[in-house]
Amino acid sequence: MTLPSPRPRVSRSTIVSAIVRKDFQAFYRDRFYLWVSVIGLVAYVAIFWLLPSTVDESITIGATGAGIEQLLEQAASAAGAESEGLNVVAFDSRENLITAVEEGDLDVALGLAFPDDFFAAVAAGQPTTVTVIATSGVPDELRTAMDSFVREVAFAIGGNPLPVDYQEEILGVDRLGDQVSLREKLRPMLAFLVLLIEMLSLAGIVAAEMQTRTVTAVITTPARVSDFLAAKIIFGTLLAFGQTVILLVAIRSLSNQPVLLLTTMLLGALMVTAFALIAGAFGRDFITVIFWSMLFMIPMLIPAFGLLFPGSASLWIRAIPSYGLVETITGTTAYGEGWAEALPNLGLVAAWTVVAYIVGLGILRRKVQTL
Amino acid sequence: MRKDLRMGPRTPLFLYALILPVVLTFVIVGVFGSLFAPSPRLGIVDEGNSTIVAAAGSLDGIEVTTLSSEDTLRRMVEDNDLDAGLVLPDGFDDDVRRGDRPTLEFFIGGESLASNRIILQVTTLDLVRGVTGEEAPVTVDVVTIGDVEAVPMATRMVPLLIMYAVAIAGAFVPAASIVEEKEKRIINGVLVTPTTVTDYLAGKAGLGIVLGMATGIITLALNNAFGGHPFALVLVLLVAAVMMAEIGLILGIFAKDSNMLFALMKSAGILLFYPVVFYIWPSLPQWIAKLAPTYWFLQPIFEVGVKDASLGDVWVELVIALVWIAVLVPAVRAMSRQLEQKVAVDA
Numbered sequence: 282m283t284l285p286s287p288r289p290r291v292s293r294s295t296i297v298s299a300i301v302r303k304d305f306q307a308f309y310r311d312r313f314y315l316w317v318s319v320i321g322l323v324a325y326v327a328i329f330w331l332l333p334s335t336v337d338e339s340i341t342i343g344a345t346g347a348g349i350e351q352l353l354e355q356a357a358s359a360a361g362a363e364s365e366g367l368n369v370v371a372f373d374s375r376e377n378l379i380t381a382v383e384e385g386d387l388d389v390a391l392g393l394a395f396p397d398d399f400f401a402a403v404a405a406g407q408p409t410t411v412t413v414i415a416t417s418g419v420p421d422e423l424r425t426a427m428d429s430f431v432r433e434v435a436f437a438i439g440g441n442p443l444p445v446d447y448q449e450e451i452l453g454v455d456r457l458g459d460q461v462s463l464r465e466k467l468r469p470m471l472a473f474l475v476l477l478i479e480m481l482s483l484a485g486i487v488a489a490e491m492q493t494r495t496v497t498a499v500i501t502t503p504a505r506v507s508d509f510l511a512a513k514i515i516f517g518t519l520l521a522f523g524q525t526v527i528l529l530v531a532i533r534s535l536s537n538q539p540v541l542l543l544t545t546m547l548l549g550a551l552m553v554t555a556f557a558l559i560a561g562a563f564g565r566d567f568i569t570v571i572f573w574s575m576l577f578m579i580p581m582l583i584p585a586f587g588l589l590f591p592g593s594a595s596l597w598i599r600a601i602p603s604y605g606l607v608e609t610i611t612g613t614t615a616y617g618e619g620w621a622e623a624l625p626n627l628g629l630v631a632a633w634t635v636v637a638y639i640v641g642l643g644i645l646r647r648k649v650q651t652l
Numbered sequence: 653m654r655k656d657l658r659m660g661p662r663t664p665l666f667l668y669a670l671i672l673p674v675v676l677t678f679v680i681v682g683v684f685g686s687l688f689a690p691s692p693r694l695g696i697v698d699e700g701n702s703t704i705v706a707a708a709g710s711l712d713g714i715e716v717t718t719l720s721s722e723d724t725l726r727r728m729v730e731d732n733d734l735d736a737g738l739v740l741p742d743g744f745d746d747d748v749r750r751g752d753r754p755t756l757e758f759f760i761g762g763e764s765l766a767s768n769r770i771i772l773q774v775t776t777l778d779l780v781r782g783v784t785g786e787e788a789p790v791t792v793d794v795v796t797i798g799d800v801e802a803v804p805m806a807t808r809m810v811p812l813l814i815m816y817a818v819a820i821a822g823a824f825v826p827a828a829s830i831v832e833e834k835e836k837r838i839i840n841g842v843l844v845t846p847t848t849v850t851d852y853l854a855g856k857a858g859l860g861i862v863l864g865m866a867t868g869i870i871t872l873a874l875n876n877a878f879g880g881h882p883f884a885l886v887l888v889l890l891v892a893a894v895m896m897a898e899i900g901l902i903l904g905i906f907a908k909d910s911n912m913l914f915a916l917m918k919s920a921g922i923l924l925f926y927p928v929v930f931y932i933w934p935s936l937p938q939w940i941a942k943l944a945p946t947y948w949f950l951q952p953i954f955e956v957g958v959k960d961a962s963l964g965d966v967w968v969e970l971v972i973a974l975v976w977i978a979v980l981v982p983a984v985r986a987m988s989r990q991l992e993q994k995v996a997v998d999a
Contacts, residue, residue, distance in 0.1 A: 409791070452760065
């Protein structure tokens, strides 16, 4: 009599990789998530390349009057206004100037109509009138500034110098003519959006496996709960990281510090996977998965939105898990920063990732065990 | 409908429909209200008692912040929390009046835009001139041209917000509710009672109308877009909510499951939402927007809420919206019959 041959031992890695393969098959089978991922990726790349790559930081004003172009340049210099930001376009008649302002020709924001005898009148100290022509869309501060500018022109022509010793100091790196464009500012948001969309996909798959009891079936095999959870982490991270890399390549973001950027995105993928496990554990169906995912997605998008505004982030924004991630992407891609500047932020992301995993795995493990 | 209104708040989608207008308003007004029209920001440290601080505070369109120390000012300017800043030493005004030409330190942030630098420089120097009391030999006459009042970007986004509010609450909530009840076969249970399919759908439509109007009103209130004729606006919102509820019923009956509903919302959503683009970029040919049924309630909402128009000014658009509602009725009835047959087959 021969004994039945013992079943070959299956290693943990084989079990985990089998579950990961199954998850990828489930992902590609679910057309909704697949299409959301593909359409999202294509749309983000298209949006990125459609956004302006430069910042128009100058003011263009139109002017009429005899010898006005030269006069304004002299006056601007006397008033301390930097020529880099002020463009003056001369018009041969008041009517042409009004038409240009009204129709926005040559990007003329507003017009200054000087009388032909302006120079002589001001030099002689005789009162004269300058008309500022603006549409109702011109911001108040620009009208105020032009009002001040005209008076300063008159003072300068009248030989009346500034009543102060004006000294100017630039603080920080002077980015005049080299401002960070909207395209650059949106780069971290797009990368992060890809991660978040994948969070939605993973949460949906986890929730579906809970509801259909697939997980119960899986753990009746030699697979343990820990194998199931490890597989979910690997699947979620690979899914999110893979698509982010595609995006970064498509928007040409890997030219500076590619290793740092890829490390950052890997950490980001790990972090969103942890939040996806939480959303998936709570989600009962498609709608609830979207709701729970949104609960995490909306706050985590705030730091990326914050980058669109000038100034440093508030303390509460710095406390959001995604802050370090967004800061590192911006620092690396827009400001050319390296590992030294990125490490504190990456440490913050890593700390949040650990916390999210402790919570996420704890909830999911309990959920699986109670099924 | 009472059951849906009572049970609804327990479902995430219901909350989503109510929270979304608030979140979107915050995001869109925040982004489009200040991102594309950032006001220049000036910081002032007044070590004495200069009149410049009060004069700067009354300037239109410039955000002025008074600070207690030069160190704080420097840090904020360097961090781009301010575009520029100046320090007014003790006795600055007296020195200016005496003609001593005191030093005016003007700090400019490296990341501030050239346009903001110019505006702040020129305006600040004019404020200093004001201390001397000297009058320039010139009068500045500001003339506003163009008969069309410019509408700020944040206001042009109001139709988008309204569209989201009424589409999610008015169409998507009843549609999702129908799909969920089909998936869980709750509808079969409901229809074995004396409730007819028409009663059932009327309840769902009622839910959409109530929710759509509620979120529409919340959105308009949040955006300060109630205009001078609130009754007219509520009436227009009612028309909008009815149209969206009809669309919600059609989609809800047609979709086999939640995934299909989402796919339908995304594809049909483009047809419903595209008129909002024509408010954001008014130079686009407006006739294209008029092809969409939603244009005919968005336009009256925009006119009444933002431009203070009365019901008399928008009656033509409202009548066309009502025609669209009437056109959709046969489609709802056809879908209703389809639902009835499906339930009968399932039973």
